[in-house]
Amino acid sequence: MADMSVEEFEEKVSTVCSNSPAVRSFARYGAGVNWVNMRAYLTNNSMIDIFYNQRTGKTSFAQIRGNRRIFGADNRKGWHWRPREDPSQHIEAGREITFEEFLEEIEKAIQT
Numbered sequence: 001m002a003d004m005s006v007e008e009f010e011e012k013v014s015t016v017c018s019n020s021p022a023v024r025s026f027a028r029y030g031a032g033v034n035w036v037n038m039r040a041y042l043t044n045n046s047m048i049d050i051f052y053n054q055r056t057g058k059t060s061f062a063q064i065r066g067n068r069r070i071f072g073a074d075n076r077k078g079w080h081w082r083p084r085e086d087p088s089q090h091i092e093a094g095r096e097i098t099f100e101e102f103l104e105e106i107e108k109a110i111q112t
Helices: 006-018 099-111
Strands: 023-031 035-042 047-053 059-065 068-074 080-082
Touching (some): 006 023, 006 035, 006 047, 035 099, 059 099, 068 099
Antiparallel strands (some): 023 035, 047 059, 059 068, 068 080
């Protein structure tokens, strides 16, 4: 994703959100020259905080409920998951985690 422009990233997230039955609405929450912060509001009354910085490549996705992260993924020190069982933990992914993949994991959890 680091080679993606802010506009390309935002368009990709918007497309994925538009095609997801779990997403009620989404919006840009903040933006600058090299970064964007978006939010996707989900049908289970949680939301996803989405951050991307084109210059640094920093990317993070966090599912939030009641002001607490309940699931996440980011590339702060290499791509890793923050599991539902204990979102303070890091489980190495060994590869990039796309927003589409992250949202698919949430959709699976919502359906069960």
